[in-house]
Amino acid sequence: MSLSRETIVEGLKHILGADSVVTDERILRESSIDRFRMFEDIHGVYTQPIPAAVAMARSTEQVAGVLRFANEHGINVVARTGRTATEGGLETAVPDSVVLDGSGMNQIVVIDAYNMQATCQCGVPLQVLEDRVREQGLTTGHSPQSKPLAHMGGLTATRSIGQLSTLYGGIEDMIVGLEAVFPDGTVTRIKNVPRRAVGPDIRHVIIGNEGTLCYITEVTVKLFPYLPENNIFLGYTVDTMKTGFEVLREVMVNGYRPSVARLYDPADGAYHFAHFVPEGLSVLIFVAEGPAGIAKATAEGIEAIVARHPECRKVESRYISTWFADLNWGPDKIAREREGILQTGNINRTTEVSGDWGCINDIYENALRRIIEEIPDITMAGGHSSHSYINGTNMYFNYFYNVVDCGPEEEVTKYHTPINRIICEETLRHGGAIVHHHGLGKARTPWVKDEYGSSYYILEGLKRAFDPKGIMNKGTIIPA
Amino acid sequence: MNAMRILVRFKVTPDYEALREADWAAGEGDCSDRSGAAEADARAGSGVASGVETRYVPRILDCFDESALEMALRMRDATASDGVPVDLGAISVGGREVEPHLKTLQALGYERATRVHVDAGLDFAPTVTASIIARYVQETNKTDLLMLGCRNGPDDAGTLPFLVAEELGWPCVTQVTEVMVLSDDRVRVAHMVDDGLLRVTVRLPCVLGVGNAVVARLRVPTLTARLARREAHIEHVQTSDLGIDVVSGLAGESYVLTGLEVVRRDRSGTIIGGQTPREKAQTLFDSHLKSLMGKL
Ligand SMILES: Cc1cc2nc3c(=O)[nH]c(=O)nc-3n(C[C@H](O)[C@H](O)[C@H](O)COP(=O)(O)OP(=O)(O)OC[C@H]3O[C@@H](n4cnc5c(N)ncnc54)[C@H](O)[C@@H]3O)c2cc1C
Numbered sequence: 001m002s003l004s005r006e007t008i009v010e011g012l013k014h015i016l017g018a019d020s021v022v023t024d025e026r027i028l029r030e031s032s033i034d035r036f037r038m039f040e041d042i043h044g045v046y047t048q049p050i051p052a053a054v055a056m057a058r059s060t061e062q063v064a065g066v067l068r069f070a071n072e073h074g075i076n077v078v079a080r081t082g083r084t085a086t087e088g089g090l091e092t093a094v095p096d097s098v099v100l101d102g103s104g105m106n107q108i109v110v111i112d113a114y115n116m117q118a119t120c121q122c123g124v125p126l127q128v129l130e131d132r133v134r135e136q137g138l139t140t141g142h143s144p145q146s147k148p149l150a151h152m153g154g155l156t157a158t159r160s161i162g163q164l165s166t167l168y169g170g171i172e173d174m175i176v177g178l179e180a181v182f183p184d185g186t187v188t189r190i191k192n193v194p195r196r197a198v199g200p201d202i203r204h205v206i207i208g209n210e211g212t213l214c215y216i217t218e219v220t221v222k223l224f225p226y227l228p229e230n231n232i233f234l235g236y237t238v239d240t241m242k243t244g245f246e247v248l249r250e251v252m253v254n255g256y257r258p259s260v261a262r263l264y265d266p267a268d269g270a271y272h273f274a275h276f277v278p279e280g281l282s283v284l285i286f287v288a289e290g291p292a293g294i295a296k297a298t299a300e301g302i303e304a305i306v307a308r309h310p311e312c313r314k315v316e317s318r319y320i321s322t323w324f325a326d327l328n329w330g331p332d333k334i335a336r337e338r339e340g341i342l343q344t345g346n347i348n349r350t351t352e353v354s355g356d357w358g359c360i361n362d363i364y365e366n367a368l369r370r371i372i373e374e375i376p377d378i379t380m381a382g383g384h385s386s387h388s389y390i391n392g393t394n395m396y397f398n399y400f401y402n403v404v405d406c407g408p409e410e411e412v413t414k415y416h417t418p419i420n421r422i423i424c425e426e427t428l429r430h431g432g433a434i435v436h437h438h439g440l441g442k443a444r445t446p447w448v449k450d451e452y453g454s455s456y457y458i459l460e461g462l463k464r465a466f467d468p469k470g471i472m473n474k475g476t477i478i479p480a
Numbered sequence: 481m482n483a484m485r486i487l488v489r490f491k492v493t494p495d496y497e498a499l500r501e502a503d504w505a506a507g508e509g510d511c512s513d514r515s516g517a518a519e520a521d522a523r524a525g526s527g528v529a530s531g532v533e534t535r536y537v538p539r540i541l542d543c544f545d546e547s548a549l550e551m552a553l554r555m556r557d558a559t560a561s562d563g564v565p566v567d568l569g570a571i572s573v574g575g576r577e578v579e580p581h582l583k584t585l586q587a588l589g590y591e592r593a594t595r596v597h598v599d600a601g602l603d604f605a606p607t608v609t610a611s612i613i614a615r616y617v618q619e620t621n622k623t624d625l626l627m628l629g630c631r632n633g634p635d636d637a638g639t640l641p642f643l644v645a646e647e648l649g650w651p652c653v654t655q656v657t658e659v660m661v662l663s664d665d666r667v668r669v670a671h672m673v674d675d676g677l678l679r680v681t682v683r684l685p686c687v688l689g690v691g692n693a694v695v696a697r698l699r700v701p702t703l704t705a706r707l708a709r710r711e712a713h714i715e716h717v718q719t720s721d722l723g724i725d726v727v728s729g730l731a732g733e734s735y736v737l738t739g740l741e742v743v744r745r746d747r748s749g750t751i752i753g754g755q756t757p758r759e760k761a762q763t764l765f766d767s768h769l770k771s772l773m774g775k776l
Binding site: 017019270272273274275279316318319322323325326339340343344345346372376377378379380381400401402 | 497498499500503535536537538539577580695696697698699700701702703756757758
């Protein structure tokens, strides 16, 4: 028989101490969602089951204690750190869930400048880690736009990626080892080594699990020399996205690794570049970085490739460096965004997917055309590619709409889900992946079986093996 | 019933928040359209106001003007079904950077959209801007109510509403936070004064300087609305059409940017230690709040 809310709270207090169990009604309501239901939140409407408590863990032992308790009594646990999730991963889909918050586990354990790796607890904000390693002339190389807000646990749990990924990779390329706690309280540590061939790479059971298999308590990431003085910023206008994708492809295929390789379509680009780019043009952006010789060679290589495409015209590089310095989101931008949404009813949403070079332009064109044709009240629809690989790239659809003739609780079903459906359908039809870096959350689970195909067997197997009672973040990744 | 003809003047300004601290240096000024035009040359040669180099940051609608533009739309909406018809016009003095904003305003229902073309940035030149706006209003004779933001960015002293009103010989209310249409020649206006909010009824024509209003954001038109007004005409006016010589006007301006200084607002802080929130609250109370309460 399931426990009452009161008994759950008592049980948690017993494990964590009374001060670490939050039951304030307002906090609980706000803890039932993430940015996926931001429109409801801004209007003070909460449609998801309200959790029984927010449990603030301060150590791995406490995490293990809470998970063991939840597992024993069948209580749904939603792991949380920085709270920047965008896809419903933090929604408490089941009544009387426990939100297990690791933001208090915020110690940097060690910065090992000799072996070029840093270990920290899950609640360390990436910005804090980055600032600390920069004091030693180093960088994590990880730079998602949410860097000032997101924490290492959540960044690992979502398979996040930063703006410098084309050189440094996604979080999965940076993590060398980690510690995680499984629902029965088992604490597992994967040690920090340069590489191993001792069977499957089990780091990947943990990285990207979105709180559905285990709770990440500690991570160790690689470090790199920080050499901003060598950065070379390049920007070009280009007449069509098709040519833009072709330039990106040639840069990657020819072996160049700029840290930033981006392509903006005219609609998305107008939001950033209208002060120097004529209407209707797309924009290509590159940053070459690293040791001076490599940065120079990378920039020269890119210049030579671009020169083969006469429709590309160079823009002054200071436009690009100035723009790049103002990309990240801190609490100030979040507050301004909320105020704007409340006053205008206009909201910005995004959906990021990926595909190989052969299909990415088709995904882009078809999805965008359908969004504009099929969805009402759109005020802007566009996108950019921001993470490239030898075999393809991502597409980050960026769109705004006015929420009209419906209540806050209908925003997701009237607008966001239908747009996600179009993008996922087009991506699947062309053979791409329906999520590139935000995680599946709950928002895109309707398409997860089509995404995995026959390999869904492995995903289900993992869930059965590690979370047999299904207490970890119900409804996330695997549909409820 | 006569329509109330509202003209809103807006400015497109550099987004100063996107400027890096290192870029806050006196540069060549904000010349959005660097075509080597006479005004730009005059400005550089005159030694007037060589401003901060803002060329590299995006252009945004000034926030007070944005309020004014949305307020005017709401006045139109409020009277749409039964009240006084409202006819909306928008005007800006500037280069090509203004055009996308005029297109947006047309899609939102501004029937008239005007750009008075200047090549030089008119920062620190409120008398020139005021003359341009006043002369346009006089020449076209289509404005009952002129609305504009009280202050445009950090390079503005907030004198424009007064200067335009003076040239027009119209009354002027500034720091306006709300406006309501009463009849085709009267509006009810709330505006901030030193010790509070004052509500006054104003007979038109008049100039309203919009201040820190609750309505701060401009609504956003749908792609469909944009498409519908895609071919709408933007009126382009030359300063010479208005009989204004910007070159000599700028030479007469007395504002000069002599230097820039960062005002540091950092305050010292103490991190309160303690194992639990209760302990921390107790420390805060003992070390700080208790003494403050004693003073009450
Ligand atoms: C303005 C903005 C910009 C963004 N830019 C980027 C970007 O550039 N690149 C990018 O990849 N993402 C970006 N995101 C998405 C988001 O920042 C990332 O998904 C981030 O990784 C989430 O980290 P977090 O600490 O905030 O996690 P949370 O929001 O707390 O949680 C995210 C998910 O991970 C799970 N989780 C959290 N902590 C743990 C843990 N310790 N163990 C197990 N599971 C856990 C949660 O249950 C949830 O499903 C952006 C988001 C915002 C709001």
